[in-house]
Amino acid sequence: MPITGRADPVSQRTANLAALLRALRSGPLSRTQLAARCGVNKATVSSLVTELSGRGLVRPAGMLTGVSGRPSQLVELRGESAYGLALGIEADRFSALATDLAGRVVAERTAAADVVTLGLHRGMDELAELAHDLLAGMEAPPAGVTVSVPGLVDSAGALLRFAPTLRWRDAEIADLLAARLGLPLAAIAVDNEANLGALAEAHARPGVSDLFYLSGGIGIGGGLVCGGLLQRGARGFAGEVGHVTVDPQGEHCPCGRLGCLETKAGLPAVLRAAAPAEDRLHDPALGVDGRARLLRERVRQNDQRAVAAVHELGVALGVALSTVVDVLDPDVIVLGGYLAELGDWLIEPVRLELGARTLANHARCRVEASSLGTTAGLRGAAHQAIERLFTDPTLSPLTEEAQA
């Protein structure tokens, strides 16, 4: 299945094909049900289903026997017929994840790496190698690729403007990967890890339309879903709450100001508060996940310094999130990244601060720890990558048989 690099607006027929494909996400449907769901007449549905079938995306799925009339043929997604590829860049590792049309994980790879030392070009070589390794086991190229990055991405979704933890500026990630993977540029999107994490968390909560996702790592990022849609803001920087002031008399932040959320809630700051400088807790070789798990163990064993550090973290998060709640009134705030590991001890102080600092009605906002942890960005990226096919099913070519 070759990837085509189309950019022109989709036609009405393509939009109808996409509507049918999306409707089938919730399970098998008959042609009559599809016609009703998609607002298209039944003759058109039959022709659209024939095309989707020719493109290998759907197949027959038994009969529906209704309360009246003849039994009708059901159609379902051919989940395994296509997949999206997610690539992840973090300061200490590269990741690759493929999910199929039904959202199932079909392949996964991770490689530890010192990305700052590697720099952009050698880093892209290593990421491409990881991706090649995964793609070698697949029968066809991916329907789309989305790269999750810990930094600010321009709104066109191709250029990483600034990633402080990687020390990369204006990195043309999509171009560099397109060349290395032999894929068209249009098939590769780059997006902020916290935005993608917000998408993944919203996707995991079907009834929720307003959500704020806070991503904890070396830095602090955030992403917002309002009215069911990911909001990127005018320049793609929405959700960047790492430099909200939580303590006007606080520590200096590398950004030049005092008491930013990151000076209290970035993983290094929390670890400094939790243990002396020579402690194993600060070992970068453990990675973000490893250090967070070790901190969690200390808290669980009631290490007083660790307990106090995590409580103080919860208060700082609550101070910053109280304004987020005032501005957005979300259904849910999700604590993600390394914060998810500490959820059991963070949710209470965050809720107390929200209760003390926001209008009474706002206190009803739920606060939850992410169940996806540090993989939320990658899961969101996989979701975005396969979404490309749900927007334009003609990216999946007609089989020769169907064309004949």
Place this chain on the structure above:
Amino acid sequence: MPITGRADPVSQRTANLAALLRALRSGPLSRTQLAARCGVNKATVSSLVTELSGRGLVRPAGMLTGVSGRPSQLVELRGESAYGLALGIEADRFSALATDLAGRVVAERTAAADVVTLGLHRGMDELAELAHDLLAGMEAPPAGVTVSVPGLVDSAGALLRFAPTLRWRDAEIADLLAARLGLPLAAIAVDNEANLGALAEAHARPGVSDLFYLSGGIGIGGGLVCGGLLQRGARGFAGEVGHVTVDPQGEHCPCGRLGCLETKAGLPAVLRAAAPAEDRLHDPALGVDGRARLLRERVRQNDQRAVAAVHELGVALGVALSTVVDVLDPDVIVLGGYLAELGDWLIEPVRLELGARTLANHARCRVEASSLGTTAGLRGAAHQAIERLFTDPTLSPLTEEAQA
């Protein structure tokens, strides 16, 4: 034109009628142009245009002579064929405004009132009287009514939960007005003044899709448009930034906390900073507008105490808005309500605070004074009221002639 109280989902044909009507907002179009814009075939467009014409909503508008082929008949909105009614409730006055299909103001009324003393039921009597006075001059009932209120409205848009400046709680405004105006309940919506102001400001800036509107009055409200849509949040409270902490060591706020934005930016607080207690500046008889204009005069005449008070106001706004910018990354922040009067002296300190407190890239966010001032909420309400017809044109009945 009787209002019908329909609530059932609109059919495909109704959706197509609505799409045509909305397409005509930008100016006259031919049937071929309408077909292309709306993704509907030309035969269907002809039938839809006939129906819209039968409902009195469109009319012929001359011929279009293209580069090739025969000249084609243009169709345009019949702007004067329908109107929406906006009603405004503020602590010191009631207002009514009617705008037609083309957004032109066709009638306007204001009445000073001490709404707190009147209470809910007598207040609704007076508002209904003002509305009756305006409606008496119109040939038909309105296509829809939207009431702008300075308080929190539940997401269904009928119940005013809490309006601190009016001292109303759980006020069933839509029900009370429906009975007094003899209109169906479904035709009357109630919405927050700042949300409606945000809509009006976004409507006045066609290229802008991410906007934050700050509404200054006795209290401080806010509304947000993200991705081109008004965002109300999970419970309808999005944008409520009046109680964001701007000075942790600041004055007590009636809400029970210290240093909320309202303690620095609510009109009474600014006036107290600007002049001694016995000064004419505090005369409630001047209304919000009158006191803001008097303050503006003082600043213009370089009254040092007034100048300092307005500068301090700008700093407090900048502190609160810096978090809004971090969370939302808007194209524009609009200073509305009484703040608009002081725009010339507020924009600079707000911009300086934003520059000092947000990531460098965020400093590109524009800060503008509203040109609608304290009427933004009412203008937004009128826009929402007529919008009802652009969502369901069948609310405008077929003329007897067209039915025959």
